Amino acid sequence: xxxxxxxxxxxxxxxxxxxxxxxxxxxxxxxxxxxxxxxxxxxxxxxxxxxxxxxxxxxxxxxxxxxxxxxxxxxxxxxxxxxxxxxxxxxxxxxxxxxxxxxxxxxxxxxxxxxxxxxxxxxxxxxxxxxxxxxxxxxxxxxxxxxxxxxxxxxxxxxxxxxxxxxxxxxxxxxxxxxxxxxxxxxxxxxxxxxxxxxxxxxxxxxxxxxxxxxxxxxxxxxxxxxxxxxxxxxxxxxxxxxxxxxxxxxxxxxxxxxxxxxxxxxxxxxxxxxxxxxxxxxxxxxxxxxxxxxxxxxxxxxxxxxxxxxxxxxxxxxxxx
Amino acid sequence: xxxxxxxxxxxxxxxxxxxxxxxxxxxxxxxxxxxxxxxxxxxxxxxxxxxxxxxxxxxxxxxxxxxxxxxxxxxxxxxxxxxxxxxxxxxxxxxxxxxxxxxxxxxxxxxxxxxxxxxxxxxxxxxxxxxxxxxx
Amino acid sequence: xxxxxxxxxxxxxxxxxxxxxxxxxxxxxxxxxxxxxxxxxxxxxxxxxxxxxxxxxxxxxxxxxxxxxxxxxxxxxxxxxxxxxxxxxxxxxxxxxxxxxxxxxxxxxxxxxxxxxxxxxxxxxxxxxxxxxxxxxxxxxxxxxxxxxxxxxxxxxxxxxxxxxxxxxxxxxxxxxxxxxxxxxxxxxxxxxxxxxxxxxxxxxxxxxxxxxxxxxxxxxxxxxxxxxxxxxxxxxxxxxxxxxxxxxxxxxxxxxxxxxxxxxxxxxx
Numbered sequence: 001x002x003x004x005x006x007x008x009x010x011x012x013x014x015x016x017x018x019x020x021x022x023x024x025x026x027x028x029x030x031x032x033x034x035x036x037x038x039x040x041x042x043x044x045x046x047x048x049x050x051x052x053x054x055x056x057x058x059x060x061x062x063x064x065x066x067x068x069x070x071x072x073x074x075x076x077x078x079x080x081x082x083x084x085x086x087x088x089x090x091x092x093x094x095x096x097x098x099x100x101x102x103x104x105x106x107x108x109x110x111x112x113x114x115x116x117x118x119x120x121x122x123x124x125x126x127x128x129x130x131x132x133x134x135x136x137x138x139x140x141x142x143x144x145x146x147x148x149x150x151x152x153x154x155x156x157x158x159x160x161x162x163x164x165x166x167x168x169x170x171x172x173x174x175x176x177x178x179x180x181x182x183x184x185x186x187x188x189x190x191x192x193x194x195x196x197x198x199x200x201x202x203x204x205x206x207x208x209x210x211x212x213x214x215x216x217x218x219x220x221x222x223x224x225x226x227x228x229x230x231x232x233x234x235x236x237x238x239x240x241x242x243x244x245x246x247x248x249x250x251x252x253x254x255x256x257x258x259x260x261x262x263x264x265x266x267x268x269x270x271x272x273x274x275x276x277x278x279x280x281x282x283x284x285x286x287x288x289x290x291x292x293x294x295x296x297x298x299x300x301x302x303x304x305x306x307x308x309x310x311x312x313x314x315x316x317x318x319x320x321x322x
Numbered sequence: 323x324x325x326x327x328x329x330x331x332x333x334x335x336x337x338x339x340x341x342x343x344x345x346x347x348x349x350x351x352x353x354x355x356x357x358x359x360x361x362x363x364x365x366x367x368x369x370x371x372x373x374x375x376x377x378x379x380x381x382x383x384x385x386x387x388x389x390x391x392x393x394x395x396x397x398x399x400x401x402x403x404x405x406x407x408x409x410x411x412x413x414x415x416x417x418x419x420x421x422x423x424x425x426x427x428x429x430x431x432x433x434x435x436x437x438x439x440x441x442x443x444x445x446x447x448x449x450x451x452x453x454x455x456x457x458x
Numbered sequence: 459x460x461x462x463x464x465x466x467x468x469x470x471x472x473x474x475x476x477x478x479x480x481x482x483x484x485x486x487x488x489x490x491x492x493x494x495x496x497x498x499x500x501x502x503x504x505x506x507x508x509x510x511x512x513x514x515x516x517x518x519x520x521x522x523x524x525x526x527x528x529x530x531x532x533x534x535x536x537x538x539x540x541x542x543x544x545x546x547x548x549x550x551x552x553x554x555x556x557x558x559x560x561x562x563x564x565x566x567x568x569x570x571x572x573x574x575x576x577x578x579x580x581x582x583x584x585x586x587x588x589x590x591x592x593x594x595x596x597x598x599x600x601x602x603x604x605x606x607x608x609x610x611x612x613x614x615x616x617x618x619x620x621x622x623x624x625x626x627x628x629x630x631x632x633x634x635x636x637x638x639x640x641x642x643x644x645x646x647x648x649x650x651x652x653x654x655x656x657x658x659x660x661x662x663x664x665x666x667x668x669x670x671x672x673x674x675x676x677x678x679x680x681x682x683x684x685x686x687x688x689x690x691x692x693x694x695x696x697x698x699x700x701x702x703x704x705x706x707x708x709x710x711x712x713x714x715x716x717x718x719x720x721x722x723x724x725x726x727x728x
Contacts, residue, residue, distance in 0.1 A: 034487045034585060041584075088433075089357065094348045094421045096432050100443060101374070101395030102403055150350075152715040153707040162372065163703045178398050184589050184600075186494055186582035187486075191589060195398060196371075198596040199589075201580055201697065216699040291402035295613040299595075299703045300565045300637070301370035303391075303429075307351045309714035311424025316716065369611055397611065406610045 030228060030258035035187045037204065038228050040258050043182045043293055044286035046174040046266075049073045052282075054117035054125025062125070063114045073112060103177040118173070119282040121269070127280055130245055134275040138245045150312035153305055158241070160305060162298035164217045166243055168197025170234045170252040171268035174284065181286060182293045183256075183264075190223060190230060192256075195293045202232055209235055215248060217241060229257040247274040253281075262288040352431045356422035360390055360430070361438065364414045369397035369407060376432070378416055392418050392432040405444055416443075483625065483659040486583060491625050491659045493581045493588065496690040496697055499667070502529030503574040506643035507683055508537060516556055532574070534682040538645060544676040551644030560638055563710050564702035566597045566614035568638030569631045569653050570669035570683065578690055580697050588620055588627065593700045601629050609633025612649060629655040640671075647673045663689040 030038035049069070054061075064072060086093040117125035130138070149155050158164050167175040172194060184191040193199040198218055206224035213220055213236030221234040232254040239248040250272040257265045269281035362378030374394040379387045397405065410416075415438035420430040435443050484492040502510070509531035515524035540548060551558055561567065567575050577593040588601040601618040609617030609632050617633035636649025647653075651673035658666045665687040672680040708721050715721075 088419075089354065091349050091354045093433060094352050094354050094431060096373075096394045096420075097434055098395065100435060101397070102399040102444070103395050148719070150716065151719040152721060153711040154704070154721055161703060161707065163701060178396055184582060184584070184587060186584050186589075187492075188494075189582050191582060191591070193598065198699070198701070199591045199598045201582070201591050210694070210696065214698060217701055218699060220696070289402075294398045294401050294611065295615060296371045296396075296398065297566055297614045298372050299563070299706070300560075300614060301368070301372060301375075303375060303393075304351055304373060305711060306714060307423050307425060307427075307429060309711055310427070311351060311353075313714060313716065314425045401610050404610075407612060 033185050037185060037225060038230070038258060039185065040190070040230060040256055040264055041183050041185045042264075043180060043289040043291065044264060045289045046172065046179040046181055046284070046286060048113045048118070048174060048284045050113045050115040050118050050284060052118045052173065053127060054119065056124075056126065058116050058125070060123045060125075061116055062120065064116055066114070069112065069114050098177070113285055115284070117282070118284045119280060121281045122278060127244070128276045128278050131273075131275055131277055134245050134247070137242070137247070141242065150309065153309065156305065156308065160308070162302050162305075164198070164241070165194070165196045166241075168194035169218050169237075169241070169243060170200075170221065170232070170254055171270060171281075172197075172254070172266065178296065180289055180293050192232075193293070196296045196298070204230070209233055215239060219250075219252070229255050231255050245275060246270070246272050249274055256286075259285070348431055351423060352421040353424045354421060356424075356426075358418070358420055358422050358430050360392075360416075360418040360420075362390065362416060362418075364410055364412050364416060365389065366412070367407065367410045369400070369405070371396050371398070376410065376416070376435070378418070388428055390418075391429045392416075392420065392435065393430070394432055394435065400444055403445075410443060482662045484662060486585075488585060490622050491627070492583060493627060493657055493659070493665070494583045496578050496580045496695060497665065497687040498578045498690060499574040499576075499685055500688055501532060501574065501685055502527050503532045503683070503685060504571070504576050504641055505529060507531060507533050507641050507645050508643070509533075510643070532683045532685045534684055539678045539681050541676060541678055548644045548646060551639070551646060553644075555642060555644055559642055559644075561642065562706065564595050564706040566595055566638065567592065568614055568634060569599070569616050569618075570655065570671075571638055571640055572597050572599075572615070573655075573667055573669070573687075574685060577700060578697055591697070593697055595702055596699065612636075614638060616653070625659060627657040629653075629657070631655065646676070647671050648675050650675050657687075660686070663691060665689075 030040060033039050033041070049072070084097060084099050086095070119125045119127060122128060145155055153161055158166065165175070167173040167179075172181065172192075175196075178195040180195040182193050182195075184193075188204055190202045190204055191199050192202065200218055200221055202221045202223040204223045204225060207222050209220060209222055215236055215238045217238045219234040220236045221232050223230055223232045225231070232252075234252045234254070235250070237243065237246070237248050237250055241248070243250065250270060253269045253271075255265075255267040257267075259265050264286040265283060266286050267281065267283040269279055270276070271279045360378065360380050362380035364376060365379050366377035368375040368377070374397050376392045376394065378390050378392065380390055381387050400409075416435060417438055418430065418432050418435050420433045420435075423429040437443065484494075486492040505526050506529060510526070510529050512528045513526035515521065515526070517524070556562070561575075566572070572579065572592045572594065575592070575594050579590055579592040582589050582591070586603055588603060590599045590601070592598070597615060599615045599618055601620040603620050603622075605619035607617075607619070612633050612635035614635060614637065616631040618629050618631050620627055620629040622628075631653040634647075634649055634651055634653070636647070636651070639646050651671055654670040654672070656666070656668040658668075660666055666684065667687045668682055668684045670680050670682045671677065712721075
């Protein structure tokens with residue numbers, strides 16, 4: 001497709017009610033694996049037009065009309081293309097060209113989602129405010145780093161350290177690029193892996209979460225089938241994870257349901273009274289990806305960390321000489 | 323009950339607002355006050371994560387050859403489009419506009435990278451600095 | 459006649475025992491062995507594939523806890539058939555193993571090393587794919603059953619195409635980047651290597667694992683390692699996460715740290 005402007009090449013509208021919840025126990029929407037579980041396997045693009053949080057001006061409006069959405073999506077497109085056209089000599093220009101690496105385009109397939117936001121709970125489509133305790137924890141972390149941000153590798157973010165990309169741990173959220181997921185199934189297990197994340201091997205037998213949860217970056221996950229929906233419960237997060245300022249007591253529920261042969265629905269709920277006074281959550285579609293996911297060996301290629309630290313050392317030496 | 327989804331195939335699609343954020347902030351690694359323009363021959367191509375690195379040999383005015391490493395993006399989307407390890411042959415001549423690392427070494431982020439004849443590195447179109455032409 | 463009868467009885471008993479073993483192998487719905495489960499090796503191959511006596515720890519002050527235990531070796535035929543220059547390179551790597559062994563940097567173990575690292579791995583199987591999740595550094599492989607595509611790009615865990623031959627699952631691995639080692643003793647292969655693995659169940663809780671390494675740039679001929687895999691049968695076993703990236707940071711980046719500072723755990727956030 002050579003046309004660089006936004007155009008609707010092919011529209012496939014599935015005429016069904018615009019309600020986003022998947023019913024459990026309803027008519028089968030998926031084929032079956034050889035051992036009889038609903039088949040949710042495949043490679044999927046997480047990318048969707050809905051932003052994580054709803055524009056506050058929209059209030060409780062959950063869905064755009066098709067016309068409103070076309071306008072909204074077009075506006076976002078224009079905004080994003082500007083991101084790759086930065087003025088030489090400005091700090092904003094210091095990056096590689098996303099377009100060159102096919103990263104200004106989400107694999108050519110984007111699920112156009114009439115929702116005004118991924119977040120659906122609470123009703124205003126926005127993540128609830130942090131509790132005082134969460135604000136205090138956040139501020140303490142920032143204070144501990146202040147003035148020391150380049151002292152050593154442990155002062156850098158978890159993504160810079162190649163420990164974990166936050167949006168690949170549960171709940172999984174779309175991100176700027178490589179925003180893809182693959183799902184494998186075998187009797188008794190579902191494996192969920194984000195392209196820049198770790199494989200999560202999740203049992204399907206409905207066992208409860210273990211009593212002795214050892215903290216892990218991806219938490220510990222257990223799963224069960226509720227009709228057509230695979231439900232995953234995850235808890236036991238690493239205390240340094242602080243996903244969106246969450247505490248290590250965060251509990252995430254994910255619900256994955258096949259909607260049709262190209263689409264899954266991914267819904268999630270986050271419960272962490274130490275961080276948010278009310279549970280919150282959302283939903284977005286996963287669209288079949290035409291292609292494979294490839295290895296993302298991060299720490300092995302992390303020249304960037306060395307460059308950041310050596311640059312800071314040179315800067316300190318220069319400052320000392322003045 | 324189903325979500326209505328419109329599946330669109332388009333030549334240029336949408337990114338969330340965090341588009342410019344890679345696994346790290348570039349301004350901490352590279353120096354806006356150290357712009358570079360380099361021409362050189364490819365000696366090594368590392369199509370790796372979290373960032374690709376292309377090594378080129380630049381011959382200075384003094385006739386001496388110096389190796390530079392140029393940072394690019396994650397290769398995974400490229401591979402989905404048919405790019406392979408052989409797509410940038412060793413010995414190809416490249417032109418790079420970018421910014422050098424803060425530590426003063428021979429490394430830079432490739433803000434714009436083309437073959438010496440103006441062809442885009444990966445998809446054959448012609449790119450000029452600031453041009454965000456989508457892959458074909 | 460009695461002897462013939464006795465012999466027949468012996469043969470029948472042997473055949474029954476054999477088929478009992480075969481019938482004890484868990485099978486998938488398509489009749490093939492089901493390799494699913496958590497497995498681990500019980501040997502010292504991760505220290506050294508070749509026969510080796512016990513040895514000092516690489517850092518003396520660590521003492522006996524980190525000394526190298528002895529091992530009979532897992533190489534069929536005993537020694538790895540290095541080309542002369544390659545053997546010298548292996549010896550150089552051994553001498554520099556503290557600095558250079560990628561395992562110490564929490565780099566992925568590649569194939570076949572990931573199999574015999576002293577950590578569990580989980581195999582999951584359906585008709586199209588067999589996937590393996592390794593505990594160390596959350597390594598992961600997808601094996602395309604009856605796959606024929608070639609690797610578009612080199613990677614740490616390689617590109618795996620598998621097929622069944624009777625009860626043996628054969629995996630051809632190419633597209634390795636040549637940056638992994640084969641063990642902690644400096645043994646290595648290059649990015650030109652083709653690895654052929656063979657997984658053959660022996661019974662419900664044991665498999666034979668073989669890997670043939672074919673790399674004419676390093677070895678004078680292909681060679682094979684062979685070892686049992688043992689099923690983890692612990693009750694309620696969960697393969698816990700071993701993301702070793704933070705533990706390798708001081709090793710990799712410590713020389714770039716601000717003078718006068720030391721590593722402080724838990725200071726970062728996302």
